[in-house]
Amino acid sequence: MQKKPTYEELEQRVKESEKEAIRRKKAEEALRKNEKRLKALLAELAAKNEELDSIVYRVSHDLKSPIVTIDGFVGALREDFGDVLSEDGEKYLRYISDAARKIELLIKDLLDLSRIDRLTQKKREFPFARLVKDALEALQLQIKARGIVVNIQEDLPVIYGEKRRLARVLDNLLINAIKYIGKENPSPRIDVGVEEQDGQKVFFVRDNGIGIEKKDFDKIFQVFQRLSSAKKQVGEGTGIGLTIVKRIIEHHHGGKIWLVSEPGKGSTFYFTLKKRGLEHGL
Ligand SMILES: Nc1ncnc2c1ncn2[C@@H]1O[C@H](COP(=O)(O)OP(=O)(O)OP(=O)(O)O)[C@@H](O)[C@H]1O
Ligand SMILES: [Mg+2]
Incomplete structure (x- = not known):
């Protein structure tokens, strides 16, 4: 047979369970606070991501027009001064054109990357x-x-x-x-x-x-x-x-x-x- 707890023992148990309840409440509060902080951080991160994405989009988009200008003037140089251009001169023009192509490809790919998340289609x-x-x-x-x-x-x-x-x-x-x-x-x-x-x-x-x-x-x-x-x-x-x-x-x-x-x-x-x-x- 189990011994009946004494009054002191009962009092001790009540105190312990009160302490436990306080501990639990504090832990719950801390958890809630952490959750709030995490949510705020996530929202901040999402906003920063979006901002970065729109910068990439804008910059890549705006870089297109200087490329057109470069191409245009390389073409004009060839047309107007092609006869007087030395072999080296023609080679330099080719280097400029090649570099412009590389930038163009990079811009296209960057635009693609930032577009990937934009145009959502229904799944089927x-x-x-x-x-x-x-x-x-x-x-x-x-x-x-x-x-x-x-x-x-x-x-x-x-x-x-x-x-x-x-x-x-x-x-x-x-x-x-x-x-x-x-x-x-x-x-x-x-x-x-x-x-x-x-x-x-x-x-x-x-x-x-x-x-x-x-x-x-x-x-x-x-x-x-x-x-x-x-x-x-x-x-x-x-x-x-x-x-x-x-x-x-x-x-x-x-x-x-x-x-x-x-x-x-x-x-x-x-x-x-x-x-x-x-x-x-x-
Ligand atoms: N099938 C493959 N066999 C061997 N190497 C590969 C293969 N696929 C990818 N790679 C390697 O992985 C790298 C990255 O591939 P990724 O497709 O991202 O870029 P890329 O093909 O170089 O350029 P792009 O942006 O035009 O796709 C490649 O540069 C190549 O080194
Ligand atoms: Mg590839």
Whole structure:
């Protein structure tokens, strides 16, 4: 049988539970305060992000007109003084034009990056195969010119998402696969398909091109990051393509993107998409 608590013991227990109640109240208050502070910080961050975004947009937009001026005057110089220009003079004009092209490309890409979050489209269901075919059609000339064999898996599923943005994902991945297929690749090949991994549909774009070292896997998704191996390939780039792809997959579709690659063997870029009905909170 249990011993009945004495009066002192009961009093002690009451005191302890009062102390516990005060402790709990204080902890709750501290939590509430932290929550408030966090919310304020998040709001500040969102505002700063928006501001930065609109600066990028404005600056890139405003830089377009000086480029037009540069091009115009390079053209005028050639036209009016072309006969008297020495070989060196003509070479310098070419350097100016090339630099202007580079700035133009950079502006286009920066505008693209800042636009990615602007034009939201309603999500809907559509066949993944359609997306692949449309993207490949637009890239046909480049694929032919490099003699690349493209293999599209049959029976591709219907997917759920924003068609325009997902077209962009595929476009960027395919352009990379083509661009980095390797100048001396004896049998250039690209595969597009889907496979099941841990009960989830995983889409992929695979190439047998120059490949990427493991240490660079994270780096290539960061803005303006191009590997030295890429700079030796034909075709230019700003290092924005994969930043856009990652943003679309993760931020706009709640999916994941990663790669498996080995230098000299090729790369496979994988991505997942959230199923319809599971995309809340995006
Ligand atoms: N399929 C690939 N094979 C090998 N390297 C790749 C592949 N895709 C991307 N890379 C590497 O990752 C870098 C970043 O790719 P990303 O698409 O972001 O930029 P980019 O292709 O250089 O320029 P752009 O802004 O025109 O897309 C590339 O410069 C290249 O070094
Ligand atoms: Mg690219």
